[in-house]
Amino acid sequence: MLHAYRSAGYGPGKDVVFVQHGMLRNGDEYRDFWIPAADRHGLLIVAPTFSNDGFKGAENYNDGMVRDVKGQIAPADTWIYRVPALVAAALVEAGVMAPGRARIFGHSAGGQFLHRMVSLVGFGPFAAVAAANSGWYSLPTLDTPFPAGLAGTGLGEPGLKRLLESPLHVMAGSKDSEATADNLPSQPEAVAQGPGRLHRARNYHAVGKAMAGILGCAFNWRFTEVPGVAHDGRAMSVAAAGIWFDDRLPDVAALGTGPATVNA
Template identity: 50%
Template sequence: MTTTTLAPEIGRSSLPFVDNFHPDRPLEVNFYRPAEHGPDDPVVIVQHGMLRNGDDYRDFWIPAAEKHRILIAAPTFSNDYFPKAEAYNNGLVIGENGSVQRRENWLYAVPGRVFAALRQAGVTRRPQARLFGHSAGGQFAHRLLATQDHSPFEAVIAANPGWYTLPSLQRDFPEGLGRIGLDEAALARWFAYPMSIFAGDQDISTDDPNLPAQAEALAQGPTRYARAHFVYDFAKREAERLRLPFGWRLISVEGVGHDGAAMSRAAAAYWFEGRIPTADELAPEAALEP
């Protein structure tokens, strides 16, 4: 339970957020609240990439927010307080000494607590939010589903992650879910959730310096696009082998590379218009059109 409340003003705003389980690691939540947004309208929580630029990712969603009356909340995990992949992408699950941290201290619980703070403030009456994460935020989003209670989220999209945690208890975290206290019931819950993996079909660079290059990541394929197919096929086979319901979706987004703005527009159209825009609609110049 969080004691922080969040009441964003109309338009852009940024508010401090202190998570009770990380009082020495303050966050900032970047908001966009349309004038017409009411407490029963949608809420989308957006997880930024490795640049820790929650303000940019908030802004990527503003056109959709205005069109569909969406409240956008983009928590920013700064490098000062959440350095490197271990303290963001990998969720502070493993401590500096290699030990598994207490589950309530895992960073993946924070988006749910941000949403709880919005409900506590009366900003929303929605029972669930949607969660979108791109790149490092896509890593964060799918690991959140792997490790957390799903009840705060009605839908989750992980877009263009650099690599994936595999739904396997035989591989140690973050390559898999082993050694962190999860069981087969947790695995079954993750398989059953309708998680959407968005993969840009032009996210095919093999020499991007930000593309994870450790052995476990390379084993999933040479590019982010290939790795999305790898994890989906791996998960589907595992679910079938274990005779478990499987709800994941793999969605190729045509014409898009490693582009958080374009993927945000694709996700918004998918959720609120029931479609994936064409490559022409998602081109950078299209975003500048009135």
Template identity: 35%
Template sequence: MKNILVLLSTLLFNCPATDAAVLPTGSGSFHFTVPQSTKKIEVFSYQPPEANARTPIVFVLTGLNRDADKYRDDWVENARKNKLIVIAPHFSQQDYPGSDGYNLGNIINSQTGKLNPQGEWAFSVIDSLFAEMQKQGITQQKSYYLFGNSAGCQFVHRMLTLMPAPKVKAAICAAAGWWTMPTPQTPWPYGLDNAPITVSQQQLAHYFALPVLITVGGKDDNPNHPLLRRSPQAQAQGDSRLQRAKAYFMAAEQQARHNIMPFNWQFTILSGVAHSGSKMSAYAAQQFGWFEQHGKFKVQDD
């Protein structure tokens, strides 16, 4: 099976542009060479039976452990039920070191403190990979769904804040440990003051207008969680992931209202759920399946 997947990986991104490539049915993996870079990223995939080039695609961003294969596996059952193709890129510690390299998108060189070229940003990988899948005929979709849990949610919300108009149809951001508030008064990286990338009002308006679901577990309220950042700036957002998620949503809503911008976000708390990537993945798959059918997320207020 491993040899078959290697062969499929070779075919996936090395066939002529006139020939449509295919993902393997079921679980698989392939390597993607990042444009304008020598980096190669291993990408874990799942394609349900009877999927085709019109099947919606979900990019899945992992938590701290960067276990893209496990996250892909957690999505399999619900991706099959909801007819979704799962793409989970693995950002290695070697190429994207530490929280600067992943959670903060590798926009800053941690050794020099200078802005990296855009081709080095982790954030740039998602649109580049999607564009290659379009080019190879793997997908006819014009946009994709985006999901991140924990550190992956940190990746997702900063990508949507800092990247101009990524090809995202809708996004779910779950249980970040701390956030970059979409406010110009709060210093980077906890806000946009003195951010290494200037975020225009147009970019913020695009982000606020995007269908985004901020979610967190009702039991993800441990102020002493060993992986929870406790800097004074993080503590100002709240003493737990639950409180910080609420604070982020409220800050975005207030910023949109202040600037008279459309605001299409929603917020949910999953009752009885603590800090769980597998439970958030199952919830997100169901939400994207609903969104694909109804054009909106299914929340209790609907």
């Protein structure tokens, strides 16, 4: 399912923002978080939505259906990490979007989806990828099985270098740090990455930087801590929009932080 919003100022040749929802599968809400930015900047917002009925559980969304029901790596052409690129291609073919104008943002489970998408299939048609407040990460290592690492997926050293050299943007709210937060992954591999989402994001970035040093490749990831924000998909959407379209992180008042009503 696609939830979309076309601003009055949008036309082919302007930017399109894809948005990946969290575990609540609320693509309509995540689309709505981006409407103010769309109206200001003349954007089209597209939120591919994976229902829990059809893609039940983390293994069938966050983990991209990379593993089958027996836990074995499934054929790459069945991974749902390819879906956003297919939607983008369809929009280009239909004349709705110009090539090279798509960006993609994901929050919580959507952040997990996106950093794993970039790890395994690359940026594809997206000029920018921002993964925010992910619960945990597939570390950029080939000696730890997926989803804790990338071993067994068919990714080799060239693919790992491509990942580290990509401009992946990792974002985390400075207050998304509670070790007992709702819906925080708690399996041992996740806990080993840090007590809360902020710590795990810092760790992911640090491991990536260290791995780039080991492989002797460039490290082009960006890491942004958003001040005053906890696990809030709306506030993180505002932050990403500010960085992308105003070239700055909005101030705390503009983020409008309050009780986090979107937990995933």
